[in-house]
Amino acid sequence: MQRNQLRFVFTKRLGIIVGILLILLTIVILKFFFLQVIKHNYFQQKATNNSIKLIPIAPARGLILDRHNKVLAENKLVYNLELDPTIKHDFEGIQKHLKSIAPIEDADVAQFHKITKENYYSSTVPIKSNLSQREVASFLARQYLMENISLVGRLERFYPFNEYGSHVVGYINRINKEDIKQLQRKKKFSLYKGTDHIGKTGVEQMFQDSIHGAPGFKKIEVDAKGRVIRTIEVQDPKHGDNLQLTIDIDLQKIAVEAFQGEKGALIAMDPNNGEILAYVSQPDFNPNLFVNGIDHKNWGRLNNDKSKPMLDRVIRGIYPPGSTLKPFIALAALENNLRKPPYTIFDPGYFTMPNGSKTFRDWKREGHGEVDLIKAIAVSCDTFFYGLGLELGIVKMNNTLRAFGFGEQTGVDMLNEKKGLLADEEWKKNNRGKRWFAGETVITAIGQGYTQVTPIQLAHATAKIAVANKYKTPHLRLDKSSPLQEYDVMSVMPRHDDLMQFIKKGMEDVTAPGGTAAFLANNHYKIAAKTGTAQVFGLKGGEYIEEDLPDHLKDHALLIAYAPANKPQLAIAIVVEHGGSGGSTAGPIAKKVFDYYLQKSQ
């Protein structure tokens, strides 16, 4: 090729190459334009997401106090060793490493796995909780060896009275999947950012929202390795409100100890204002076990225990009321113009149906002789009530019982309260598919049959007898400012004081000589009461001899009472499961509670 020709080819092809380079540069510039101008907002957001993080600050949970400001639930600063559950850990290595510093048991590792599998966690999860000062110090000295393990200070719930408040105060536990679902449904999950615990039972659950508060946040800038560069903004959390209860923890202790290991429930309330002073369900448990997720062993122990320590018997235990129902049945009769004193009957020790089809025995084989309504309550005469029941009929009986709150929730500020049962013809048809027998009306009048009540219903109804017409719903949150009627959710039918006097007299005579709880008589104050014995075991024609029966077939002992009779200050209801006859086991418990409360306040 000639020189000139070469130069010509070169110039032409140089042009082509430079042209290609310019076209490619233009494409690059267009791509930059697309990214930087058209998609700017999108990438701006991505850049912000990269570097700006919101760290939630959990609110401190409100304290729970008793009526005299004694702390029932508080927050204790504890130090935990915690791990990030999102990364893999060599647990054996960690255990070996920490052996001489803060030994980690296999159970701790199992617990860590349980929490991370079943629960929600906002950050790190404890592998060892509640380190001693010595453990903290020796960990800090060798921390540099253990990058993945962090020492975390946390405010942990602590129940200083342990078992004493277990059912009423309740406990908190780690948030689980079910809790998350519920919180999301209530659109409250955002309030739980940074929080790992939630109230599960008792007032911890009932007043969860106000005790919890609302989280704050810290807006921070982080680098690519997640290190904090600076804090941009801090909004403090709104700490939870303290909750003051009507409970008197000293009275509660007296009541719990009075049970001496028996199973059952006790409710003591001020009938004048509905404030619950003692709320006992036995057996109980230590709520502190639950705070960091209860371990398998304790959970199994509490749940497999046949005596059901986890059951709140006060609002969820349902019992046949036995003879404690008699004062209310008596009032039903008076309201329907039946059996008004001085009307008497003769009790031969049994009641026979008018058509002679069936005979019902009195608890006293030889009978009580001449009995009026007052005496019938005092001696708990079954025969008197058999005839009365039959004449009154199930509908009228139930109407009066309903007015005293039976068959309905009392409205106490606790969740999942049971309703109990007031059975009638319709109920039996719907639930048992059978017709109602007149004999069933007869036994309902002495509190047997299908009728079922909760201890709190009994206390509630007793308070209504004690201070008829100015009655307040039983409650646990102490709120001095709220007026009387605010709690009065029940429409109380006007009780005629003149009729009520007979009932009160009958109950006062229960503790008088000859009454079923005469031993409750004392020189300091007068107790009005009614004992009851609820059959657990159906005696099919057999004899009931208490000593011969195994414990779980023994009758439940019940007692309702208020005192002082002339100016009631305390109304109580007691159930002692398999406690035999009412007065003998429930009576001494009532006595201790009254003694403490009435003598203290004098």
Next chain:
Amino acid sequence: MIINNLKNLGSRIDQTIFACLMVILVVGLVTLYSADHSQTNEFISQVANITLGLIGLFVMSNTKPKIIFSYTPFIFIAGLILLIWVKFFGLESNGAQRWIDIGILKFQPSELMKLAIPLTLAWFYQNNESNITVQSHVIASIILGIPFYLILTQPDLGTALMISFSAFAIIFSAGLTRKFIISSSLLLLISSPFLWHSLEKYQQSRILNLLDPFQDALGAGYQTIQSLIALGSGGLIGKGWMNSTQTQLNFLPEATTDFIFAVYSEEFGFIGVLAILSVYIIFLLRLSFMASRMQDTFSRLTTLGIIVSIFSGVLVNLGMISGLLPIVGAPLPFFSYGGTSMVVSLVSIGIIMSLYSHKSLIAN
């Protein structure tokens, strides 16, 4: 006397090229200052690189083309020896063996090849000027092939591609017939599946990631994503010097070397990008004009080779950070931190200035 000599030295400097260079170098340094927040003194080191490079530029611009021409084979052979040396004794970093450590500084022989290949091919075609046949192109391809293979297996796909672009441009412009161009293009197309298989796994995944970088956001796509975020969040006017969050908070990888232009884009925005790329384009046009005025094959082809080598570097780098091309590891010429690249690029410009100002290889 001395002043006169200095004046003479300066007379070989092309003013347009020098002005463009100074703008790019200064902006590059300003950006590096912001990107090098980890205080590893890369800024100071880069000033030294530039100084060394500019001295090289002055020296080369005053070196007669004849001398450059006659030293070319030695440069090529020295480059090859260094590449083989690096293969056996080189320093390894990030899974690639690219560096030779000679005491006080590290040296990257593949960068030298960006100059050595254009020189050598131009030298070869100059020598066979009177009789350029298909055979000459085959020999030229072999001259390219040996360093290409050595660099590709370091592995350094980016540099390997750039030297081959430069070499193809030279072969193409040296008088390749149209028939040959078409048939070799077809051959390349057919062999592309085999080329694909000869790539390393990570190189394949980088190419695949280009299609959807967000699919593997924490893996191979991470660098691309962070770079796109840097560019996009910079917007039209940028976040301001030293204010780039992507860079200052370390989200952007290789912020001083391969991704330095992402830092620039984040801080100075699209307007800044347009301004600096205009300078690069003026630079390209001026170099091309100079190439078109050269009288002999050696000068023309050398200049063209260097132009393509530099601007394919620019394109691959910008394509890479804007997500048009896979991450192959290519510095932005005159801008990225790196000694060998900076010195070799400046020396190359010095050679072009010499070739241009002396007009003819033969005359002088």
